[in-house]
Amino acid sequence: MADKATATGRETDEAIPTSKARLFDVRLVIGGLFVVYGIVITLVGLFDGPNEIRKAAGVRINLWTGLAMLVLGGIFLVWHWWRPLKVNQPSS
Amino acid sequence: METLAQSGLRLNLSPLDYALLALYFITVLGIGFAVRRAISTSADFFLSGRALPAWVTGLAFVSANLGAIEILGMAANGAQYGVMTTHYYWIGAVPAMVFLGIVMMPFYYGSKVHSVPEYLRRRFNAPAHLLNAITFAVAQVLIAGVNLYALALVMQALVGWPLWLSIIVAAAFVLVYITLGGLSSAIYNEVLQFFVILAGLVPITVVGLVKTGGLAGLFDKVSHSALGSAGLHTWADTGGSHNPLSANWIGIVFGLGFVLSFGYWTTNFAEVQRALSAKDMTAARLTPIVGAYPKIIIPAVTVIPGLVALVTVKGLGGKGDLQYNNAIPLLMRDLLPNGVLGIAVTGLLASFMAGMAANVSGFNTVFTYDIWQAYLRKDRDDAYYLRTGRIVTVIGVLIGIGTAFIAAGYSNIMNYIQALFSMFNAPLFATFIIGMFWKRMTAWAGFLGLLIGTLAAIGTYVLYLAKVLHFGSDLDESFWGAGIAFVTVAVVAAVVTLFTRPKPESELRGLVSGVGTVDLGDSVAVADRVWYRNPVLLGAGAVALAVVFYLPFL
Numbered sequence: 213m214a215d216k217a218t219a220t221g222r223e224t225d226e227a228i229p230t231s232k233a234r235l236f237d238v239r240l241v242i243g244g245l246f247v248v249y250g251i252v253i254t255l256v257g258l259f260d261g262p263n264e265i266r267k268a269a270g271v272r273i274n275l276w277t278g279l280a281m282l283v284l285g286g287i288f289l290v291w292h293w294w295r296p297l298k299v300n301q302p303s304s
Numbered sequence: 305m306e307t308l309a310q311s312g313l314r315l316n317l318s319p320l321d322y323a324l325l326a327l328y329f330i331t332v333l334g335i336g337f338a339v340r341r342a343i344s345t346s347a348d349f350f351l352s353g354r355a356l357p358a359w360v361t362g363l364a365f366v367s368a369n370l371g372a373i374e375i376l377g378m379a380a381n382g383a384q385y386g387v388m389t390t391h392y393y394w395i396g397a398v399p400a401m402v403f404l405g406i407v408m409m410p411f412y413y414g415s416k417v418h419s420v421p422e423y424l425r426r427r428f429n430a431p432a433h434l435l436n437a438i439t440f441a442v443a444q445v446l447i448a449g450v451n452l453y454a455l456a457l458v459m460q461a462l463v464g465w466p467l468w469l470s471i472i473v474a475a476a477f478v479l480v481y482i483t484l485g486g487l488s489s490a491i492y493n494e495v496l497q498f499f500v501i502l503a504g505l506v507p508i509t510v511v512g513l514v515k516t517g518g519l520a521g522l523f524d525k526v527s528h529s530a531l532g533s534a535g536l537h538t539w540a541d542t543g544g545s546h547n548p549l550s551a552n553w554i555g556i557v558f559g560l561g562f563v564l565s566f567g568y569w570t571t572n573f574a575e576v577q578r579a580l581s582a583k584d585m586t587a588a589r590l591t592p593i594v595g596a597y598p599k600i601i602i603p604a605v606t607v608i609p610g611l612v613a614l615v616t617v618k619g620l621g622g623k624g625d626l627q628y629n630n631a632i633p634l635l636m637r638d639l640l641p642n643g644v645l646g647i648a649v650t651g652l653l654a655s656f657m658a659g660m661a662a663n664v665s666g667f668n669t670v671f672t673y674d675i676w677q678a679y680l681r682k683d684r685d686d687a688y689y690l691r692t693g694r695i696v697t698v699i700g701v702l703i704g705i706g707t708a709f710i711a712a713g714y715s716n717i718m719n720y721i722q723a724l725f726s727m728f729n730a731p732l733f734a735t736f737i738i739g740m741f742w743k744r745m746t747a748w749a750g751f752l753g754l755l756i757g758t759l760a761a762i763g764t765y766v767l768y769l770a771k772v773l774h775f776g777s778d779l780d781e782s783f784w785g786a787g788i789a790f791v792t793v794a795v796v797a798a799v800v801t802l803f804t805r806p807k808p809e810s811e812l813r814g815l816v817s818g819v820g821t822v823d824l825g826d827s828v829a830v831a832d833r834v835w836y837r838n839p840v841l842l843g844a845g846a847v848a849l850a851v852v853f854y855l856p857f858l
Binding site: 238241242245246248249252253256257260263264265267268269270271273274276277278280281284 | 320324327328331335360492495496499500503506507510511514515638639640641642643644647
């Protein structure tokens with residue numbers, strides 16, 4: 213079923229069309245979701261008022277979490293771009 | 305305390321938080337749907353799954369376990385028992401994960417079985433297989449109830465519905481999730497989930513530590529709490545039972561560290577399945593070992609929040625909203641502003657929903673193919689079993705609603721789940737480990753050992769509930785129940801083997817140690833012959849690291 217789509221290995225012997233396999237690379241999904249989450253949370257963090265900061269014991273937790281998610285997402289996207297999924301082409 | 309209980313556990317989510325939550329489920333369901341459409345021709349789920357690299361299966365391996373039990377239960381245990389909770393990670397998980405990778409995986413992966421029950425059928429006989437299928441199905445719906453209950457707890461905190469309504473609505477959501485294909489990319493989701501859950505737990509831990517004055521401040525406050533300084537030690541006073549767990553070191557090492565832990569990690573269908581999806585023998589063996597490393601540091605984001613809750617939430621450990629199970633949701637309410645709060649809620653809901661969905665699908669698969677097709681209605685067409693599977697899914701969710709109310713009866717769900725493991729996993733592990741290394745063990749020894757061992761563990765639990773047998777605590781009972789089950793299986797297996805005929809060696813090839821050869825050396829690709837892909841070296845490293853982590857908390 214779906215699980216082979218997550219293959220990021222070098223030796224996938226299933227014939228999945230390359231474009232689809234790339235789309236379903238789990239690194240792209242993690243990277244994409246975390247970059248979007250990271251941008252949103254960072255923006256929220258930038259505009260946090262004193263109430264939000266006081267609730268989190270004085271930590272700008274939205275800002276820091278947002279930035280951390282952005283970095284993690286970025287790492288996955290760079291990894292995905294740097295070492296793309298190689299899928300064997302159909303032999304035809 | 306009264307006023308706190310009155311105000312209730314309500315998380316005030318903003319539209320932003322709900323948007324973050326929605327984005328996650330749209331992503332997961334969208335991909336599940338698309339993947340199912342794009343790749344619907346694959347003949348064999350299990351074989352096609354054998355294409356994943358070790359880092360994906362390793363994270364999925366840990367993530368499959370990072371559900372309700374882990375997050376709510378371990379934080380609850382952290383608040384109730386203190387740092388002793390780390391026994392569940394450092395002695396209660398890491399050695400078993402390493403053992404699975406180094407010693408057992410060659411038999412699982414090498415024999416090309418597609419599931420744990422199938423191994424049992426080939427090593428022993430059909431009755432052993434059927435018995436395991438039935439106990440597995442029962443265990444799955446009971447554990448599905450725990451996940452459903454945890455899901456309902458969070459929903460109750462979100463919208464304030466009564467528990468019974470939350471349970472029913474949560475069950476409806478799970479059914480929709482399964483139907484829309486949330487499971488068709490299960491391993492995939494688990495990896496994604498792993499990072500989302502951490503993105504929720506890490507901020508709770510960081511803010512909690514800042515609030516309590518760092519680790520030093522937190523430990524100082526814990527030693528002045530109800531738990532006292534005993535809550536900061538793991539092995540102190542385990543010669544007797546005057547420690548927070550009320551368990552002595554024999555129970556911890558043999559019951560938890562050996563039988564319970566090896567039972568769970570080496571025979572649990574959902575866990576082993578992750579490794580069977582790996583792309584080659586090396587990746588399969590590395591799967592649990594890669595998973596062991598994050599497992600070592602996960603208590604930092606479960607046990608520490610539990611301790612934070614203990615010292616910051618007044619009246620924790622009481623009834624209703626203040627029960628230990630709510631430690632994490634209470635901290636989310638107290639510490640997280642909107643935004644991060646949405647991420648944390650997303651992580652929790654995702655893990656419970658996927659957890660219950662996995663339980664129901666495990667129940668469905670085993671019931672349909674290992675019970676219904678194998679023994680009751682043979683030789684029908686595919687469509688018939690597909691239809692049966694759909695009906696069984698609905699039945700599984702309905703039974704899950706019932707078992708959720710059983711779980712709701714326990715103020716600490718971890719105690720309940722450990723009792724279940726001692727009854728179902730411990731005897732199974734004993735049967736496996738003896739069968740794997742003793743080639744003379746006969747088919748009927750396997751069946752009777754498993755049967756009587758399971759009954760012995762159930763009997764121990766029933767006698768404990770009836771107050772005939774006495775143990776230090778619920779968890780202590782589960783340690784001993786597991787130990788008793790193990791010894792029972794060993795004795796029964798030895799006795800029955802004396803009076804029955806062993807299987808011919810030709811049928812045991814690749815299934816038993818020393819019979820035939822397990823293809824290990826030749827299949828190791830040249831690229832994998834480097835130290836950082838060596839299962840033994842990495843495994844030893846994980847065990848050594850776990851020992852180092854114990855040192856500050858002896």
